[in-house]
Amino acid sequence: MADNRQLLTDKAIARLPYATDKQYKVRDTELPGFFVLVGKKKKTFMAQGEFWRDGVREFAAQVKLGECGDVTTREARSKAKVEIGSIARGERPGEEQKIKPGAVTLRKAWERYRDGHMVRKGRDARTIENYRDHMERLFEDWLDKPLAKLGRQPKLVAERHDKISEENGPYIANGAMRSLRAVYNHARKTNPDLPPVNPVTAIDWNTEQRRDTGMGTGDMASWFAELTALTNPIRREFHLMTLLTGSRPTALKNVRIEHIDFRSRLLHIPKPKGGVKKAFDIPLSRPMIRCILRAMRTGRILYPDQAEFWLFPADSDSGHLIEHKEERDVLSKWGNDLRQSYRTLAQAAGVSELDIHLLMNHSLPGVNAGYITRDSLLRDHLRKQQERISKVIIDSAKGKDEGPDLGWLHQAKVATLPVLPDEELKAAA
Structure with a gap:
C-alpha cells in the first residue's frame, strides 16, 4: 500500500x-x-x-x-x-x-586539562579561575555532551561565540573560545578519534583593541596629587610601587617580606603570570626602596601581625591586600594602567626596547635575544636603567607649576646604597 x-x-x-x-x-x-x-x-x-x-x-x-x-x-x-x-x-x-562508555565529554576534557596541565605546570590561580568560569558557566549546558559533537558540528561553536558576544561582550567571548580551543587541543592528545580540526576555527574573532590607558610625563603631577590625597598609606604605597616597577598588581599584592633582598637590592617575584618557571627578580631603584620601607613601617603600625609576612598587609583572610581598585574620580589610574604607564615612561627615559622587556619580564623578541643572560645584567646594567625610569617618574611628579606636597616621597631616605646597614634598616622601618 x-x-x-x-x-x-x-x-x-x-x-x-x-x-x-x-x-x-x-x-x-x-x-x-x-x-x-x-x-x-x-x-x-x-x-x-x-x-x-x-x-x-x-x-x-x-x-x-x-x-x-x-x-x-x-x-x-x-x-x-x-x-x-x-x-x-x-x-x-x-x-x-x-557513545562508548568512557568517551570524553567536555567536562572530562576540562578536568583533565585543569589538573593534568594547568595545575601540574603551576599556572596562576586566577588563570585557572578564568578557565573555570568559561567552561562551567558559559559552556555549562555542554559539559556532559560528547566533545566529538562539537568537533563534528563547528556551527554550534560559532553560534555560541555570537551569543556570548551579544550577551557578555566581545572580549569575554574571545576569551571563552581561547579556553575551549586549548581544552579541545589537549583532549586530542589522548583521544585521537576526535575530529582533527578544532571547532573553534569556525568562529569569526571579535576585534580587540589594546587598551591605551598609560600616562606620560605630563600626566604625573595630577596623578601624584590624587595619590597623595589617598587616606590609606598602604594603598598609596602599593599604587606607587606598581608604577615604579611596572609589575602586575596580582604579583605585587603577594610579595612577602622574605622576597625582598635589601643587600642585593632585588625584589623576587616567585610566581608571576605564567607560573613558577617565569619567576624573576626586579632590580630596585632608590625611590622603590624608599617606597618599600615606608610600606613596611606603616604596615607594622596598622597591621603588626600581618606585616611580619607581607609587604602590603591588610585585615583580610590572606593577610595581604586583596582589592586594589579605586574609584576613578579618586585615583584615575591604577592596576594595569600603571603597567602601561611604566612602559611609556621607560621609553621617555631613553631605555632601550630590549631592556624594557627584561625589566618587565616579557618574552624577548628575536633569536639573538635568547642568548642574553638576564641575571648577569641585573646588578649593574638593569639597575641603572631602573634608576633612570624612577628618576623620570619622580621628577615628573613635581610638574612645572607648584604641585602637591610630595614630602612623603622623601621619607625613609636611604643614604648608603647598595649595601644598607642593619641599624639603618631598623631605624627606617
Whole structure:
C-alpha cells in the first residue's frame, strides 16, 4: 500500500489494515514528521526530522515513539514534537546512548586539562579561575555532551561565540573560545578519534583593541596629587610601587617580606603570570626602596601581625591586600594602567626596547635575544636603567607649576646604597 496522509487518531489508526507485503507509512496531516509505520503484525508511532551534520543534510533521523495500543495517539504526538525539536537543534536521536562508555565529554576534557596541565605546570590561580568560569558557566549546558559533537558540528561553536558576544561582550567571548580551543587541543592528545580540526576555527574573532590607558610625563603631577590625597598609606604605597616597577598588581599584592633582598637590592617575584618557571627578580631603584620601607613601617603600625609576612598587609583572610581598585574620580589610574604607564615612561627615559622587556619580564623578541643572560645584567646594567625610569617618574611628579606636597616621597631616605646597614634598616622601618 502506498504511503498516505490523514489526521491520526486512535480510531483512524485502528481502522488501518496491516501490511500484506511491505511496510507502509501513514503520515499525520497535523504534525509534519509524525507518522505510523504499519507492518504485518504491528503498528508503530514514529517521528522523523531533517538532520544536518558537517553541512550535509540527512533524512534518516528517525526515532521510535511506541507501539499503537501501548501508547495513545495523543501521547505519541506529544513525544513526536519533542523529538522533532531535538533533531532540528542538531541532536540526532539515540546519539547519546551510542557513545562508548568512557568517551570524553567536555567536562572530562576540562578536568583533565585543569589538573593534568594547568595545575601540574603551576599556572596562576586566577588563570585557572578564568578557565573555570568559561567552561562551567558559559559552556555549562555542554559539559556532559560528547566533545566529538562539537568537533563534528563547528556551527554550534560559532553560534555560541555570537551569543556570548551579544550577551557578555566581545572580549569575554574571545576569551571563552581561547579556553575551549586549548581544552579541545589537549583532549586530542589522548583521544585521537576526535575530529582533527578544532571547532573553534569556525568562529569569526571579535576585534580587540589594546587598551591605551598609560600616562606620560605630563600626566604625573595630577596623578601624584590624587595619590597623595589617598587616606590609606598602604594603598598609596602599593599604587606607587606598581608604577615604579611596572609589575602586575596580582604579583605585587603577594610579595612577602622574605622576597625582598635589601643587600642585593632585588625584589623576587616567585610566581608571576605564567607560573613558577617565569619567576624573576626586579632590580630596585632608590625611590622603590624608599617606597618599600615606608610600606613596611606603616604596615607594622596598622597591621603588626600581618606585616611580619607581607609587604602590603591588610585585615583580610590572606593577610595581604586583596582589592586594589579605586574609584576613578579618586585615583584615575591604577592596576594595569600603571603597567602601561611604566612602559611609556621607560621609553621617555631613553631605555632601550630590549631592556624594557627584561625589566618587565616579557618574552624577548628575536633569536639573538635568547642568548642574553638576564641575571648577569641585573646588578649593574638593569639597575641603572631602573634608576633612570624612577628618576623620570619622580621628577615628573613635581610638574612645572607648584604641585602637591610630595614630602612623603622623601621619607625613609636611604643614604648608603647598595649595601644598607642593619641599624639603618631598623631605624627606617
